[in-house]
Every structure is written in C-alpha cells, then in structure tokens.
Amino acid sequence: MKVAVLSGGVGGARFLSGVVDVIDPANVSAIVNVGDDLEVLGMSVSPDLDSVLYALAGLADEERGWGRADETWNALATVEALGGEAWFRLGDRDLGLHLVRTQARREGKPLSAVTAQLTAALGVETTLLPATDEPLRTWLDTPNGSFDFQQWFVARSHRDAVDRVRFDGAAAARPAPGVLDALHEADVILIAPSNPYVSIGPILAVERIRAALERRRVPCVAVSPLVGGKAVKGPAASMLQRLEGGTTPAHVAQCYAGLIDALVIDEADADDDAGVRTIVTKTLMRDAAARRSLAEAALDAVALT
Numbered sequence: 595m596k597v598a599v600l601s602g603g604v605g606g607a608r609f610l611s612g613v614v615d616v617i618d619p620a621n622v623s624a625i626v627n628v629g630d631d632l633e634v635l636g637m638s639v640s641p642d643l644d645s646v647l648y649a650l651a652g653l654a655d656e657e658r659g660w661g662r663a664d665e666t667w668n669a670l671a672t673v674e675a676l677g678g679e680a681w682f683r684l685g686d687r688d689l690g691l692h693l694v695r696t697q698a699r700r701e702g703k704p705l706s707a708v709t710a711q712l713t714a715a716l717g718v719e720t721t722l723l724p725a726t727d728e729p730l731r732t733w734l735d736t737p738n739g740s741f742d743f744q745q746w747f748v749a750r751s752h753r754d755a756v757d758r759v760r761f762d763g764a765a766a767a768r769p770a771p772g773v774l775d776a777l778h779e780a781d782v783i784l785i786a787p788s789n790p791y792v793s794i795g796p797i798l799a800v801e802r803i804r805a806a807l808e809r810r811r812v813p814c815v816a817v818s819p820l821v822g823g824k825a826v827k828g829p830a831a832s833m834l835q836r837l838e839g840g841t842t843p844a845h846v847a848q849c850y851a852g853l854i855d856a857l858v859i860d861e862a863d864a865d866d867d868a869g870v871r872t873i874v875t876k877t878l879m880r881d882a883a884a885r886r887s888l889a890e891a892a893l894d895a896v897a898l899t
C-alpha cells in the first residue's frame with residue numbers, strides 16, 4: 595500500500611512517525627508545507643521539512659517539540675552577543691543542516707533535490723517532498739498589520755488575531771517534482787493533524803495539488819489537530835474560532851470541504867454531524883504507541899469511506 599501524507603511541522607512530524615511505524619517507510623511520501631520557509635542570517639531555513647526530517651531520522655527533540663535532541667546554542671549566543679539577528683532559534687546541530695542546504699541552494703539546486711540529498715544522508719527511506727520548489731510564503735493579515743509567517747508566529751508569538759491568510763507566490767507555484775506522482779500513485783491520502791490554515795493551507799494553495807485532491811480516485815482522510823476543541827499547541831483553535839466560527843469537528847471539516855472523505859477526531863470532541871464521516875479515537879500523540887495507533891485509525895478509516 596502506498597500512502598501520501600500532507601504535513602506541516604510538529605503535528606505532521608509526530609503523525610508521520612506513526613505512519614511509518616505501520617506502513618513500510620519506502621511506501622510513504624510526505625508532501626510538506628514550505629510557507630514558513632525563511633532566510634535568516636543568510637541561510638535558507640525550511641522549518642517544517644526539518645521537523646519532519648528530524649522526526650523520521652530519530653533526531654528530533656521530543657520534549658521541546660521542534661529542533662534536534664542534544665542541542666546546544668553556542669552559535670546563537672554568539673550572534674546575540676554580537677548584536678546579530680537572534681529572534682529565530684537555531685541550535686548548533688541544526689545550523690549544520692542549514693549550512694549544507696544553503697550552499698546547495700546557492701549552487702542552484704532546487705529545494706526538492708536538496709531535501710532528497712538530506713533524507714538520503716540521514717538514512718530516511720520516506721520520500722520527503724516540499725509542496726513546491728518555487729517561493730511560496732504565508733502572510734497573515736491582522737488588525738495590527740500584515741506579517742509574514744515567522745514574524746507573526748515567532749517574533750510576535752502569534753498573538754495577533756488573524757483576519758486573513760495569504761500565500762504569496764501561490765498563483766505561480768507548481769508542485770515540486772514527485773508531488774503529483776505521489777498523489778496519483780497513492781492508495782490513500784492522509785492529511786496530518788497539522789494547522790489547517792498555516793500548515794495544510796499553503797500546500798493546498800498550489801492549484802495543481804488542490805486539483806489533484808479534488809479529482810482523487812482514492813480516499814482522503816484528515817486527522818483533526820484539535821482535542822476537546824483546543825489545539826494541542828499553537829493557534830489552530832483561535833484561528834478556527836475567528837475564521838470558521840467555531841472549533842467543532844464540523845468546523846475542521848469545513849477547512850477541507852470537497853477534499854476529504856473522513857475526519858479522525860478525538861473522543862473529547864462531540865461527534866455531531868461534521869458533514870463527512872467521522873472516526874472517533876484517542877488522537878493525542880504522547881508517545882510512539884499513541885502515534886502508531888492514531889496512524890492505524892486513520893488508515894482503518896479508509897475501509898469505511
């Protein structure tokens with residue numbers, strides 16, 4: 595069985611580590627958000643691709659939820675002491691990866707090719723695909739102004755209410771090589787419990803990816819990122835409340851209208867009519883066993899669609 599998974603960073607990475615516990619990693623393709631990508635200190639950083647890469651390579655810091663385990667912060671402390679740009683947290687081990695990627699990008703290698711090089715070097719058998727190789731950047735319009743994703747999320751701690759999410763460059767963005775093949779060859783498409791607006795939204799903003807999902811011949815199952823109407827972490831619930839009018843499974847399903855056949859939701863969420871079939875299970879991925887059983891529930895849901 596071949597599986598394609600649409601994924602953001604942390605929630606997506608946790609879910610994917612469950613998926614590759616159930617399905618041969620070589621048969622799994624992750625199509626990953628690049629709307630958060632940024633240039634910082636002259637380096638090309640792709641936070642969501644890196645969260646997924648570190649999780650699948652077994653290098654992720656489980657407690658912090660992002661970045662690498664056994665991380666140290668000497669380079670960033672030096673940057674700060676020198677009055678450099680230190681708002682975006684980059685650990686020493688993490689920096690090594692950014693150096694390699696940045697050099698390859700400067701030599702003209704597309705992001706998808708660099709990503710393939712990094713996954714191979716780390717022994718990851720899962721195919722990691724940026725949604726697009728073209729620049730696609732998420733912007734948030736808020737009552738306090740418009741901010742690019744990292745300004746809003748990191749520098750301003752996502753405190754500004756969001757009136758609108760925009761994807762700069764989306765109109766011209768083509769799917770990266772391998773993305774449409776992964777979607778066409780998949781026996782099932784999964785949408786990870788990632789933020790629907792700022793993690794999955796940028797992927798779906800690539801028109802040919804959205805079209806591939808709309809015209810799918812195989813089931814597509816999403817996993818809700820909310821537990822009891824609240825985000826496990828981050829702004830998903832407050833965005834849903836403001837932009838969709840609530841945080842029930844129906845509101846989550848509405849973000850994926852026409853794109854999914856089933857939604858996996860938590861026992862803590864009311865199983866009212868969500869407009870699509872719902873599968874109720876425990877969705878908190880607190881350890882490897884929980885991640886695995888959530889992946890199983892999502893894959894089992896396929897039989898019900």
Ligand code: GDP
Binds near residue numbers: 787821
């Ligand atoms: P980011 O790019 O690092 O922000 O990560 P994602 O968008 O992939 O993941 C963030 C989302 O994951 C948040 O909306 C969380 O609510 C959700 N999330 C994190 N951990 C869990 C979990 O254990 N279970 C579920 N259902 N959602 C989770």
Ligand code: CA
Binds near residue numbers: 602604630641642
């Ligand atoms: Ca992200």
